[in-house]
Amino acid sequence: MEKEKIVELENVCVSFDGEQVLDGLNLEIRDKEFITLLGPSGCGKTTTLRLIGGFQEPDEGHVLFEGVDQSGVPAYKRQVNTIFQRYALFPHLNVYENVAFGLRVKKMPEKEIREKVSEMLALVKLSGFEKRHIETLSGGQQQRVAIARALANHPKILLLDEPLAALDLKLRKDMQKELRGIQRQLGITFVFVTHDQEEALTMSDRVVVMDEGKIQQVGTPQDIYNEPKNAFVADFIGESNIVDGVMLEDYSVRFSGQTFPCLDKGFEPNEAVDVVVRPEDVDIVPTEQGMLTGVVTSVAFLGVHYEIIVDIGGFKWMIQTTDEHKVDDKVGLIIEPDAIHIMKKSKYSGLYGDYSSYSEEMDHLSDVEEEE
Numbered sequence: 001m002e003k004e005k006i007v008e009l010e011n012v013c014v015s016f017d018g019e020q021v022l023d024g025l026n027l028e029i030r031d032k033e034f035i036t037l038l039g040p041s042g043c044g045k046t047t048t049l050r051l052i053g054g055f056q057e058p059d060e061g062h063v064l065f066e067g068v069d070q071s072g073v074p075a076y077k078r079q080v081n082t083i084f085q086r087y088a089l090f091p092h093l094n095v096y097e098n099v100a101f102g103l104r105v106k107k108m109p110e111k112e113i114r115e116k117v118s119e120m121l122a123l124v125k126l127s128g129f130e131k132r133h134i135e136t137l138s139g140g141q142q143q144r145v146a147i148a149r150a151l152a153n154h155p156k157i158l159l160l161d162e163p164l165a166a167l168d169l170k171l172r173k174d175m176q177k178e179l180r181g182i183q184r185q186l187g188i189t190f191v192f193v194t195h196d197q198e199e200a201l202t203m204s205d206r207v208v209v210m211d212e213g214k215i216q217q218v219g220t221p222q223d224i225y226n227e228p229k230n231a232f233v234a235d236f237i238g239e240s241n242i243v244d245g246v247m248l249e250d251y252s253v254r255f256s257g258q259t260f261p262c263l264d265k266g267f268e269p270n271e272a273v274d275v276v277v278r279p280e281d282v283d284i285v286p287t288e289q290g291m292l293t294g295v296v297t298s299v300a301f302l303g304v305h306y307e308i309i310v311d312i313g314g315f316k317w318m319i320q321t322t323d324e325h326k327v328d329d330k331v332g333l334i335i336e337p338d339a340i341h342i343m344k345k346s347k348y349s350g351l352y353g354d355y356s357s358y359s360e361e362m363d364h365l366s367d368v369e370e371e372e
Contacts, residue, residue, distance in 0.1 A: 003030040005067075006156065006189055007052055012061035014047055014213075021047050023213040025061070029157075029191060034183050036192045038200040039210035039236070045193045048210075049159050052191060054078045079156040083163045087146035089134045095121070096130035099148045106153070120148035123182060140171045147182065157189045164199065176203050197237050201225065209233050230343055234276045235352035241282075241317045242353020245275035245342070253342060256292050256312055260335060264342035274343040276353070279307070279320040281339035290332015296325050309355050316355040 007029040014022040022044045029035055029052075037045035050056035051063050054075035063070045065078065075082075081102075089098050099117045108116070121127050124144035134142060143163065150158055160179075164172045180203050183190045194200055200207045201221040209216045209224060209232075217229040228234035231242050245255035250265035255275045267273060287293045294312035308319045310331060317333070325331060 003032055005029070006031040006065070007191075008062075008064040008067075009048070009051065010062045010064065012048075012051060012058045012063065014044075014051070014056065014059055021213050022051075022058075025213070025215060027208060027215060027218070029189060032187045032189055033205045034180065034190045034192065034203060035206050035208065036194060036200040036204040037208045037210060038194060038197065039216075040195055043210040044213040045208075045210050046161055049082070049161055049191060049193050052157065053080050053082050053159050055082075080159060081150040081153060081155040081157075082159040082161065083146050083150050085162045085165050087142050087163075089142060089145055089149070091134050093134070094130065095126065095132050095134070095137070095145055098134065098145055099152055101149060102153045116152055117148075120152050123151070123185070124148045124178075139167055140175065143167065143175060147179070151182070151186065151188070154186075155188065157191060158183075160190060160192045162193055162195070164194075172199075179203065201237070207237075209236060211236075227341065228276060228343065230346040231274050231276075231348040231350075231352045232346070234274075234341075234343065235348075239279050239318055239320075240353050241277045241279065241355075243275050243277075243315060244350075245273050247271045247273050247342060251337075253340065256315065258291055260291065260340055261337045262340040262342060263337055264340070267342065267344075272345055274345060274349050274353075276341040276343060277317075277335055277339055279318040280305075281335070282317070282319045282321075283334040283336075284308070284310075284319060284321055284323060284325065285332045285334050287330050287332040289334070291335060292333045294331060294333065296327050296329040296331060299325060299327055318355045 005028045009025050009027045012022055012025040025048065037048055039045050047056060051058055054070065054073060070078065090101065096117055099120055100113050103113045103116055121129060124147050126141065126144050126148065164175050167175060176199060192203065204221055206218060207221055207224050208218050211232050217224060217233045224233065224237050228237065234240040234242055243255045245253050247253050247267035248259065249269055251261060253260055253262045253275060292312050294310040296308055297311050297316065298309040300307045305320045305322050306324060308321060308325055310317045310319055
C-alpha cells in the first residue's frame, strides 16, 4: 500500500539575481520514506530543501504540508528540523545541553527533558557523553550530537543537507548505515541532499535526480540505475557507455555498426535513440566470438575488478571485468539483450558516455572540486 503524501511541491519556481534556480518543480514526498535529492552543484537540490524547511519562499507555486499551503509559515512553526553540513552545535554548551536545547525552548518539564536526552543519546550511541564539551568530540561524534538534537523534538520531517560530506570515507559509510537504521526505527520522513551517487543509492527508498533546476527522474535506486530516463541520469548514476543507435523495430536496435536484440519496445520504426550499456554488463571474448571488436587502450586495476577502455570504431567503451587484459590487445565484446537499455534522445544526447578523455586522475580532480 502506498504511503500518504506528507509534502507536495506544486509547480515551484525560484530565481536568484535573475537566474532560474528551480524551474516548475513538482514533487511528492511520502510519509516515513527516506528520499534523496541528488545532483551536481547548482542543480537546485539545497534550494528545494530550504523551501520545505521554510528558509526560502517560492517565487511561484506552492509548498503543501499534509495538504496545507505553507506560504508565510516560518521555519520554527513547521514540524521540520534541519541538519546542515556544518552542524551548528553550540560550542559553549556540553553534549547534554546541546541535545536539550530545543526541548528547553518548548518549556518541557526537566524530568521529561532528561528522559528524552537520554533516549536520543542512546539512539546515536553516545550514552555517557552527556558532560563532554563539543570541541573535545570527533567529527563523527559531533555529527551524532547534531542528529540527536534534531530528533529530540520528534519532527515529522528531518532535512539533511550533505551532512556526511566532512567525514572521512570509512566513517561516512558507517554513518550512512546508522542514519538509515535511525530513520527506520523512528519512522520519520528523511529528506537527504547529496551529490554522491553511491550514498543516494545505498540509503534511499526513492532518489530524485536533478539538473538545472528540473527533476530529471524520480524512482527507486534500482529504477534509476537500471532504467535511466536520459543520458544525464545514466551518466550521473554510475558509469555508462552511451552510444547513438537506431531502433529498427520493437526488440531490435542497431549501434556501432551491428544489429542487436534488446528488450525495449514502443519506439517509432528507425527512431534515433541513445543506447546505454553499463560497464559491468559487457563480456570480453576472443575477437572471433565477439558481436563487436576493438582494441584495449587503457587498463586500471581497482582491486575488485579491472576497468578497461576499449576503442570500437573511434568510440571508447568502458568495461569492468575480473579478467586481466593488456593495452593493445584485440578483443571481442558480447552484449546480452537484457544489458541494453534504450532511451529517447534528449538535450543531453551526445554529451556523455564516451570514455575518450577518461582517466582516474580526472575522476579524482572532479571529486576535489565538488568538495571545495
